[in-house]
Amino acid sequence: MEASSETNAYAALRAAILSLDLVPGEKLSERGLESMLEASRTPIRAALMRLENEGLTQRAGRGWQVTPIDLAEVRAVMEYREAVEVAAIALVIERAGDDELTALRSIIASSPGKENEETGLRDGGDFHVALSQLSRNKFFADAMSGALTRLSRTRWLEVRTAESRAHARTEHVEIIAAVQSRDAERAAALVLSHSRGTRDRLLNHLSEERRRLRARGYSIIESSETPSPLGTV
Amino acid sequence: MEASSETNAYAALRAAILSLDLVPGEKLSERGLESMLEASRTPIRAALMRLENEGLTQRAGRGWQVTPIDLAEVRAVMEYREAVEVAAIALVIERAGDDELTALRSIIASSPGKENEETGLRDGGDFHVALSQLSRNKFFADAMSGALTRLSRTRWLEVRTAESRAHARTEHVEIIAAVQSRDAERAAALVLSHSRGTRDRLLNHLSEERRRLRARGYSIIESSETPSPLGTV
């Protein structure tokens, strides 16, 4: 891989944010990051702008901050992800080869082995990204990946038991099976219920634990809903 | 509005690309743009990176270029836009107020007045963006806006007659009417057929005119379809 200062700074910052080493809401300064990232402001600034596009950093007044976790945004992302995935699954059924589906299925089956490893970070996320890639449409795949990136910090705030992992895996297997039998209706229904189940579990947990998590220093907010765009048209 | 060098450079470059003053495929250099944009490399570089995220510029070897028009990408974007808009319309029916829909409808009705003006650049695009904003979900609105940005250069390559504009306006009015009567099924069907009609007309025209357009210096390519992601999982 290319190893430019900007790429390194970007990767290091991104990892620190997703792992919550840099806590949600934390203030960042370009100069202050120089020592941590061992690079000068130019590549750091570029990295911050890239992360801004992914929704992981944002401008706060003059400076920067790690994007706080916003319950309203989580809801909106889940809603969007649901629509994208339901539409993508129809394309997957049209276009994915049996070999590809078999390969994906075997990856799911082997995933329990790495439950506790660092590579398990994305959890089921890897499955959903891989699935959406089978749509052969870059925009569905990128949308899915971007949505899961925005959600991925919340995974650390959830309780992930062995049972819940097994449950998710079961649902993933069911989805693949429906795709393999080219049953579009069933596949869409399964994706929908899987997505909504994940959403409900996540949102319930987050709002219950919100107070405790804020005490840890995490900025967890509930932004006002998007106002009517009347007049901005 | 804020008037930083970067913002100015970004806006000027974007306008030049969307108007085809900078032709698809044209090579750009950060230094070469300094005189045109009256700014130094730092803000120009930032602007190029922002445009890269919108798909309007891309890195070409060492340097930059205006993103060529890619027929495969146009197909993929249209496919994506269709899914996004069909899903968004359901949310609009849930959430949009009667007053908002009335306002949007009156805007469509008045649009023929500015048919030939610069503000008419986005054509029906403004309608679709405004409509998706009524979903009250930033991600649907941004996805719609981004998709139309990627498509907007092709509008210059189409023949836009008074009849075709009137036809589009009629369909827009029908969509609003369906939303106003909260008929989700009909609204979705209308959006779908409108989107597919636009897609088919555009793609047919582009492939027919491709040779002639290339003679004008426009880089119009047909990238290979996304290969199987097997093994990259």
Place this chain on the structure above:
DNA sequence: TTAACCAAGTTGGTATACAATGATGGTATA
């Protein structure tokens, strides 16, 4: 004691110098 003001420090925004890396064109030699 309180409030207002001023100064110093910190911030991102910008311009620019320098380094590293390809590209390109010309020249020399076979």
Place this chain on the structure above:
DNA sequence: TATACCATCATTGTATACCAACTTGGTTAA
């Protein structure tokens, strides 16, 4: 005449100096 090699130029990548704007803290005066 053709080909290979070398030098020069143009390119982005990076570091850094400077600037303007804002924040913050202390100090001074009422």
